Amino acid sequence: MLDWSNIDTVLLDMDGTLLDLRYDNHFWNEALKLHFAEHHQISVNEAELWLQNEFKKVAGTLNWYCLDYWEQKLALPIRELKNRTANLIVMRPDTSAFLQGLQQAEKDVALITNAHPDALALKNKHVPLQQLCPQQFSTHQFGYCKEFQELWQGLQAEFPFDPTRTLFIDDGEHILDSAREFGIQHTVGIANPDSGLAAKTFSRHMAISSFTELALPFNAKAQ
16 A cells, blocks of 8 residues: 555654544543533533533644643643543554554654643553654644644654655544645545544545554665
8 A cells, every 4th residue: 555665754643543542532522521510510411512612612723632721721620630531541453563563664753643742641651652652742842733834844843854755644634634735745544543433434545444554564664
């Protein structure tokens, strides 16, 4: 599916790509409305409607992913609450072998996530992502999320890569669109980011359900 001789750099999303998105979906879509309803003494339905409205206001912006923003907006200890269900933080079953394969193939690899740095730290605490992928970036350090071209410009300045020889994998098609707009030649979607939900389809990018579909060769670094 990919000609690995044309790829030097691999950029990887975290949630839904390397990790099962079930943890995040459970917290933001299920647990949070219960916490909000209890704290503010309203019904769960009222809490859900209020949260959905607030989510829409910042969708596609850095605040959508910002723990500081949501702690202030919701008057809830978001970091503490996220810790309560940290047992749900797991890697996708094929992640470890894929990251090890990228190391053996001598590719330059970096994790690039929209998650807040504290959320990234929590994930690293519960799964061995940092050992398998030491180069990690939260988009918060650049001031833009992956939906914006300024992010890719900032990332390239910090972690130099040739877009024409780079592969980017993410579970969001709109984010893959942003990467493609920047000039990243190879883009791949994750069709099954949440193990508890049905697979989704991608219309503008190749999509996979397992990293094994990419047939990673060893010792394939381009000369």
